[in-house]
Amino acid sequence: MTLHGAITQILLNTKVAMSPSGIANELNKIKLYSKKDGSAIKSSQIGARVKNYPHLFKKEGTLISLKSKTGVQKINAQIQQKKTSIDSIDQNTNLLVKVLMNEKNFKQASIIENSVPDSPGLYCIRISNPGTLVDSFSKVLKERDHNIVYIGIASKSLKKRFLGQELRAKGHGTFFRSLGAVLGYTPEKGSLIGKRNQNNYTFSQKNEAKIIHWINDNLIVNWVATDNEINSIESGLIREYLPLLNIAGNPGALLELSKLRNNCKTIARG
Template sequence: MMFHDFNKPSEKINELRINNCTGIYVVRSMHRNIFKDVNNEMHKEYQERTIPTPPEEMLKYLVDENVIYIGKGIGNGGLLKRFKQEFLHIGNGTFFRTVGAVLLFNPIKGLVNSNNYRFNEPEKQAAKDFIENNLEVSYECKHTLYEFFNIYNINIIEKSMIKLNQPIFNIQNNSNSSPLVTRLRNRCLNIARQNPDIIFENKYVQILRAQVENNWCVNYMCTTCGAVDLKKAIKKNEGHLFSAMMDLSVSELRRFPNYREVTRIAVDYLNLDERFILNQHWPTIFNEIGRAVIL
């Protein structure tokens, strides 16, 4: 049987730190009352939700009646990167955004890419606590999946699992997707799209905008002014710099004309651990600005 070793997300993240891989993961609720005290509509729908009995040849794709989400971690970073996105909100994560929507949190307004809406720190921490205290996760690495299903395409396996288990948080490839989850996600999108040209919440975006508006020098090796205005702004926000940078996607960052030059200077204000994590989050950006300058 696949996907039987369930545990708290934090425990699975620790496992993957030791032995990371690419593969598919399954999130399930610890019990059917996890939404009772946070969202009555969601609680009712989840209580009433059932999975049709599958044909015998499809039983191998069936996991658990309490499964609420199925996803995959592929490419650079594998499952570890995906788990950090989905359970810790480090970067962009569809599952984490859905949790926040279902918990009826309001996202930050005016993000560059509202599709990847985010939450302020109190809501972010509350969502992380909800995930850790109410959900369990199991994963299987790619080679194990290929051997078990005798299919050598992870996307096909994932789609088949979603089709059969009909997880309430999965929208795509789910013939029984939840209208309520879709509505709550759209609610967050609508809030995030308010004032789309004004982004006050993200400290790094403030720095990027101020550089453009004030035409601050961005020359990393400037011998005239030493890019002092930009460095003062970065230093002023040093305590928020890492989290603000991690909250931006590559596409959001690239909206600003001098993102390379500003980032080349900004990373000097991060410690080595933060630089390493940011390098994993923005690998293409680090390649653009010169890895040797950063690490």
């Protein structure tokens, strides 16, 4: 809220003319307006702002009151418009989450090749039958009472990040590396030697093909294209659902998964 908007609200609430120091004291008390540096509002600032908005305020002696109903209505409209915009963002966020997590919207990973857009967004990966995983991992999903294995974001392109890297091994997909390790695959020994990044291990082409085949047979996926608050939405969903193969920001991250990934790194580093 602007300072003159805050002054307007104070005068509307009190319904009496007030001195600059009185208005400043009230603003400092209820924090309706805050300065960028966090310091207290001074009466001199109130006087200067009132002087700059003669269509809103009138000053008689040392007392300030509202002058124009039209101006007040305009300020109130701006405040309401801002509140409506914030509510809209919240509603849009809730709608995005509902669309993303609704199981009815999920599709078999094998049939999405030409459907994923080249735009930012969020994605969620589920497993059709948790029993196809080794017992220790399927047991965790049973305890968590869902079949969600991964939630992620694509800051630039769902097509490149989600489809290409995570599901088709075209690049360095965190999910693909984790899934390969869980399925029992390991990288070729020494394949990271001389590489700048000593963490992004990859599997042989033969094993990549097997993992992709497994993905197509066992995983169902969904996504929403958006660039609105995707980082915070992802963080919230990870904390809420504790997806099986998410590590970063996941309170339920599995030690066994980290061990499997570290073993792959050790092998790849030779």
